[in-house]
Amino acid sequence: MKRVIQSINIIFISVLLTGTVLAQTSDYQVKKEFEAVYTELQQNIETAMTVDEVDSLINEVDNLEATYKDREELLDHALYPKTYSESLDQLKQNARNAEHKLLIIEDQGEKLVRLSDELSSYRSEIAHLNTRTDSLRNMINDSEQSEQNLSALVQRYRSSMEERDEFVLNMIDSLFVSYRDLESNTIADIEERSRDIENENNPLEVIQGVIEDNIQILKADDGNLQTEDHLRMYVVQSRFNEVWNQIGSDLARLYGGNNASQWETGIEDKLGDWKASASKNMWASIDEHLEQENVELNAFDNNESFYSAIETFISNATDSSRDKVVTNENYDDFQAFYDFWNGKIKSEWGEFVQEGEVLTMAQISTIDSEMMTWRDEAKPKSFLIPILFGLSLITIVGLIIVLARKN
């Protein structure tokens, strides 16, 4: 209705000024009337809500141009420092920009609805997998079955967890890809559309739910998961955190309404809890694994302390190997650690170690080089060749002496 009234106003002013132009009363009046229509068109372009509205305003700009074409010279003076055509070009450019922006907003509005639906379906699938893993965990806990059957149940539980984590990763990637493409200057405009999305489909609700589920799973872990599972869960958390840092504020603005900052703080706090649980479980699990392999490292609970513990361990072992050149006791230690390093850290867990930055590439490379030094020192030295060489030398010298005496 407001738009219709605005259009009628413009038409009314245009009709009035057409009469004025014909009467040619006052140049100043022509200027004022041109400016009045111009300003009104400019305001309408700025506040237009649909592409159709902008199209109709573009027609009105064309009409304005046609009406004042004969007064171009006068308006060039009147509108100084701009010219008449520059002013109209500016108005047309503003209209084109507004149209472009509205097209993006309409497109992004649709994209948001699609994304919300997508998130909901991820949420249902994750809920379904949660139920499955919960029931498997309960079965394992209550199990009085044979060791073989129990092992199969644990395996199923672990696979189910893996599948679930994959879904969470897909969801967060999909969220990131969709929101990365949102132009930040249009976010304020599409906020209104996002309010139409039902509460349970609100991405903030979905995200919060996923985080809470993960915290619960990590806290409920009773030793059925292996180090690889904890590494994967740590990586999922890191990825989630990374994506939230990039799009979290925009999401909170879009879907948080008046409570945007509370949403943002709430989710960040929960992400902190998730990170703490995932990190604690993952480092504890690596430590446990090393203990099982009889590798005694200093205490560690983060990247720096883990790297430092490995470095200290290798350095001490290398020093110790220098003192025991003949025995192969240290070489066995080396071999045990080498298997852990190459077999687990670099191969089996390699993807998660790198992605979760359990160790950085630079740290891995430094440790590789220190490992080579340790290997060289730990390898038992063989004295067979020098002994054989000595014997040969003595034999030759003996032969020379015998031959000399004969002569």
Add this chain to the structure above:
Amino acid sequence: MKMNFKPFIQIIWLASFVVIATACNKFVVEDVNYAQEIESVLVPDENGDVHDVRYGITFNVEPFKKQEFSEDEPVDINEVRLIRNAQGYYFITANHFKNVYVMEPGKSELKLKKKIKVSEERLNAPAFNLRESTVQLIKTDSNEILTLNENGIQENNEEDQS
């Protein structure tokens, strides 16, 4: 007998100086067009000063008020209309005026060149247009047009012209 040239040389120097100084004083740029293509409509401030930012002039409207109105007429001037012709004269009037004032700019002053009576009744919504070398006064209420120059109203007035 030796002639003394010193006084002659001094006279030649003096003559040269006078010639050069005279030449400098005569430095004139001709065919300057002062025309202001569109009138300025200026709103006086509380002191009666008007400022035309675009064309760079500031003056007070009180002297015009004294010319137009007696002291017992409490008239406020809401807008002053001003235009300049090619020769550089300012044409000034306002609502409720009976005259257009043709003012010649001087050093920090506007000197009256001609007071042109344009209406027996007081003007209601006057406006200036510049057309070629002349200034038009348009009485927008009656659609009457008077063609003015610095000397007064021109004979060949066109009425209701487009």
